[in-house]
Amino acid sequence: MMKTIERIALPPPAPGTRRELTVHRYGKPGARPRAYLQAALHADEHPGLLALNHLIRMLDQGRDPVVGEIVIVPLANPIGLSQQLHGYLLGRYDFCGGLNFNRGYPELSEPVARAVEGSLGDDTAGNIELIRTAMASALADLPRDSELKALRAALLGLSMPSDIVLDLHCDLEALVHIYASHHHRDFAVELGADLGARVVLLEKEPGGSPFDEANAGFWWKLRERLRDDRVPLACIAATVELRGQADVSDELAEMDAANLYRFLQRRGMIGGDPGHVPAPLFQATPLEATDVIAAPAAGLVVYKKELGDIVETGDIVAEIVDLAADDPCAGRTPVQSRATGLLFSRQVHKLLSPGMSVCKVAGTKILAHREAGALLEA
Numbered sequence: 001m002m003k004t005i006e007r008i009a010l011p012p013p014a015p016g017t018r019r020e021l022t023v024h025r026y027g028k029p030g031a032r033p034r035a036y037l038q039a040a041l042h043a044d045e046h047p048g049l050l051a052l053n054h055l056i057r058m059l060d061q062g063r064d065p066v067v068g069e070i071v072i073v074p075l076a077n078p079i080g081l082s083q084q085l086h087g088y089l090l091g092r093y094d095f096c097g098g099l100n101f102n103r104g105y106p107e108l109s110e111p112v113a114r115a116v117e118g119s120l121g122d123d124t125a126g127n128i129e130l131i132r133t134a135m136a137s138a139l140a141d142l143p144r145d146s147e148l149k150a151l152r153a154a155l156l157g158l159s160m161p162s163d164i165v166l167d168l169h170c171d172l173e174a175l176v177h178i179y180a181s182h183h184h185r186d187f188a189v190e191l192g193a194d195l196g197a198r199v200v201l202l203e204k205e206p207g208g209s210p211f212d213e214a215n216a217g218f219w220w221k222l223r224e225r226l227r228d229d230r231v232p233l234a235c236i237a238a239t240v241e242l243r244g245q246a247d248v249s250d251e252l253a254e255m256d257a258a259n260l261y262r263f264l265q266r267r268g269m270i271g272g273d274p275g276h277v278p279a280p281l282f283q284a285t286p287l288e289a290t291d292v293i294a295a296p297a298a299g300l301v302v303y304k305k306e307l308g309d310i311v312e313t314g315d316i317v318a319e320i321v322d323l324a325a326d327d328p329c330a331g332r333t334p335v336q337s338r339a340t341g342l343l344f345s346r347q348v349h350k351l352l353s354p355g356m357s358v359c360k361v362a363g364t365k366i367l368a369h370r371e372a373g374a375l376l377e378a
């Protein structure tokens with residue numbers, strides 16, 4: 001079996017300290033199709049870490065040949081993993097600049113458009129190669145003068161040449177769900193079925209340049225920039241939410257790894273028979289039909305609905321208890337769903353400020369109050 005392990009050093013953030021990325025590569029370098037997987041870009045989301053740990057073990061056992069190439073970064077964010085504060089890991093935002101670790105990735109369609117303009121032909125494979133060559137030089141030009149910029153450049157350098165990119169995250173307390181572009185509906189449905197997802201959310205316009213969009217969106221942005229349909233959508237990416245933060249166990253991680261393995265077989269990276277696609281446990285729905293229900297007041301949230309419940313518009317999903325109220329009976333504010341659909345995500349910590357998310361409901365109808373291009377943050 002062909003396997004290499006590479007370590008990429010990040011520039012030291014302070015004298016006497018140094019972090020690195022570990023990269024496991026399977027298959028012949030440059031072989032196609034190529035898959036890239038990473039976990040814990042938000043460093044406080046750990047189920048994917050254990051899932052990739054099991055996937056690496058399975059691939060190391062070499063049961064089936066790796067036909068394409070598989071690149072795995074089991075810890076995508078060593079910076080965030082070290083952000084402990086008084087016993088709590090705060091891994092979503094960078095302590096130095098305050099940036100969300102999964103937003104604001106550089107947009108490479110502009111320099112690549114300049115490089116390939118006028119040189120595309122009618123051969124799709126040739127166009128992909130031409131674009132990937134220009135992409136490689138744009139990636140090489142990315143700034144690496146801070147630890148965070150170097151991390152982002154390294155991750156994109158490993159992921160962007162791939163045919164498939166899976167970014168493993170988790171929610172607070174949640175069922176397995178997946179975010180992908182509406183361009184890649186069939187892929188997302190197949191991935192969701194293989195992973196036993198309960199919700200698949202299709203984005204029209206993700207916004208904010210998260211990691212999945214930086215990879216897959218590069219291609220449709222390049223197509224738009226060049227106004228040329230000969231630019232193929234040559235990279236498919238998804239953000240996979242492996243349940244909630246506390247859902248870390250060998251049982252779940254082994255199951256997730258086996259499901260990922262089967263999906264990689266189905267997509268041609270690994271040989272062997274993946275069998276039939278399991279029956280989907282979801283209906284793929286537009287992201288704009290998901291209600292992120294915000295706390296209307298400060299207080300403790302008490303839930304009236306469970307994960308996996310189907311709720312209707314107007315149903316009371318929770319109450320916010322105002323502990324400062326004179327009369328305990330009067331100090332409760334009901335929280336209603338504005339969508340009819342599946343309740344798939346709730347809070348871990350129960351003391352909420354106004355505007356914080358109480359829960360998420362995946363509906364089927366576009367909601368007027370949702371803003372496109374803001375992911376689930378507005």
Ligand SMILES: [Zn+2]
Nearest residue numbers: 042045169170
């Ligand atoms: Zn995340």
